[in-house]
């Protein structure tokens with residue numbers, strides 16, 4: 001019985017190996033938690049406190065600058081007004097700059113030489129007066145401009161990283177599932193191989209040992225002459241054939257499932273637009289506020305795409321001629337053509353045609369999504385759902401826009417109700433209900449257009 005016991009030990013060992021492999025791989029499979037929320041936009045970069053000769057608070061200045069100046073100015077680029085980097089050095093006269101920023105048109109009207117010169121240089125475009133600013137407000141803005149102007153070279157280098165991983169949003173069935181399936185198939189193969197050995201061992205044990213082994217050896221010798229003996233033997237092994245077929249079926253089925261699962265999910269969708277409009281240039285480099293063009297996002301269901309007249313606020317003057325040997329940029333010309341505008345005479349014709357932007361984000365009609373509920377009431381950044389738009393040369397769909405995506409965020413996000421006008425109304429209505437007073441649907445927002453209309 002010595003042989004039996006050694007065979008038995010081999011059998012036990014094989015089973016242990018299979019168990020270990022299976023446990024190991026399945027541990028790997030379940031060890032993978034849900035992927036971290038990749039739609040989380042990177043936080044806004046904290047402004048660096050640069051040492052500058054300007055006395056003001058750049059942090060306070062940043063907010064004022066962004067709210068009031070970015071529609072016409074950029075730090076390092078001419079927009080409607082001049083680039084503002086180095087402005088403190090250019091004038092080296094704080095009192096003068098304060099006077100200018102508080103009321104530029106008055107300075108021009110007063111005939112101040114420097115003011116008139118810059119006014120002429122910028123095609124007599126008037127800068128908005130800011131009488132509401134205190135001197136300190138203006139000092140803060142100047143400090144911010146100083147800090148930003150100083151850090152330009154780095155900013156350009158790091159700008160691209162602000163948005164974090166691009167297009168990495170949840171795609172439903174993850175690559176991980178495919179890897180898992182492949183692992184399962186590999187394990188199945190290993191199991192067959194080991195089981196085959198076990199079965200062979202058991203067979204040998206049961207058969208008359210001597211004869212069987214001799215016969216087998218003869219067979220082996222014969223087969224050695226045949227090149228494809230190995231393959232033939234495998235083809236005869238019904239269990240092996242069965243598992244190979246099973247493996248292929250599982251593989252095909254898993255790819256099919258992934259395909260079907262992602263039908264109707266358009267993450268990464270990036271159509272070519274009729275005008276090469278770059279968010280990286282406008283919202284990134286020139287820091288034009290999203291609100292300047294998509295003000296609807298704060299007020300209504302739709303974020304809205306701006307009309308070409310909004311573009312003309314700048315592109316009447318900004319023609320990027322330096323890039324095209326003095327000619328007007330062909331892309332900007334498309335704006336003029338669409339509006340039937342003649343840049344020579346600065347007159348509009350009577351044959352305007354709208355530009356047909358290709359819509360990127362599109363929920364099916366059965367789902368209702370309201371921007372202002374999320375942007376204004378919940379205070380969610382555009383980037384949380386749309387990704388690092390300010391780094392996109394061409395916009396692509398960043399989030400999957402699936403029901404799962406909406407639901408997951410609703411499960412995770414806490415409602416900010418304190419100091420929130422929307423909730424003040426709700427709380428007031430609740431108080432009325434508690435007191436037994438009459439509450440109409442109108443009090444609960446039943447008159448808002450967006451509650452009933454798409």
Ligand code: HEC
Nearest residue numbers: 068069072080081082087101118119122124125126127128
């Ligand atoms: C409506 C557009 C507009 C807004 C808003 C605006 N500016 Fe201007 N700014 C201009 C224009 C145009 C000029 C060029 C002078 C002119 O044409 O009046 C200018 C000139 C300047 C200059 C002088 C630049 C130089 O090189 O001499 C400074 C400084 C300045 N702006 C600062 C600011 C600050 C700070 C803010 C925000 C508080 C601001 N501007 C908001 C349009 C604007």
Ligand code: HEC
Nearest residue numbers: 282283288289290293357358359360361382386389390395
């Ligand atoms: C100067 C105007 C302008 C500014 C500023 C601007 N956008 Fe846009 N945006 C457009 C135009 C025009 C389109 C349509 C063309 C396109 O898709 O590129 C658009 C398209 C989009 C789209 C895709 C819409 C669709 O079809 O689904 C999103 C999302 C978007 N913008 C978000 C933003 C965010 C977020 C910001 C601020 C970081 C911003 N935009 C700043 C003009 C602007």
Ligand code: HEC
Nearest residue numbers: 071078079275276277288306310311314318320329331332
């Ligand atoms: C607040 C000012 C502002 C607004 C509004 C604005 N742009 Fe621009 N745009 C710029 C600046 C600044 C540039 C850079 C010009 C340069 O490179 O010299 C630019 C560049 C461009 C270019 C690239 C030109 C080229 O060939 O390099 C296109 C195309 C363009 N804008 C289209 C639009 C469209 C379409 C809109 C309206 C949806 C719009 N812009 C609104 C300021 C603006």
Ligand code: HEC
Nearest residue numbers: 290294297302303304361362363369374375380381382385
């Ligand atoms: C909670 C997620 C979320 C946030 C936050 C969000 N959006 Fe959207 N956005 C969407 C969805 C979903 C759609 C598709 C809506 C549809 O098809 O009805 C969309 C569509 C758009 C569109 C194209 C169509 C339209 O509605 O006019 C633009 C432009 C846009 N968003 C801009 C913005 C801007 C700018 C902000 C920030 C002020 C913003 N979004 C914030 C989810 C969001």
Ligand code: HEC
Nearest residue numbers: 367368369373377378380384405406409410413414415416
């Ligand atoms: C980034 C997180 C986030 C995503 C993604 C998101 N939402 Fe919301 N949504 C919120 C928050 C937070 C509120 C609560 C806002 C408030 O205070 O009323 C909300 C509120 C709502 C409400 C109003 C609920 C009520 O009872 O007043 C609707 C409807 C809604 N979301 C629909 C959607 C749809 C549809 C989608 C997907 C296309 C979506 N949301 C995606 C965060 C999100």
Ligand code: HEC
Nearest residue numbers: 300301441442443444445446447448449450451452453454
């Ligand atoms: C309580 C729900 C409700 C609210 C709130 C509401 N509407 Fe309506 N509205 C309707 C219904 C229902 C119709 C269709 C009536 C019909 O076909 O006779 C309609 C029709 C319309 C029409 C006519 C559409 C057409 O094709 O004839 C317009 C325009 C309109 N509403 C605008 C608004 C505006 C703007 C607001 C916000 C100030 C608003 N509605 C608020 C329910 C509402």
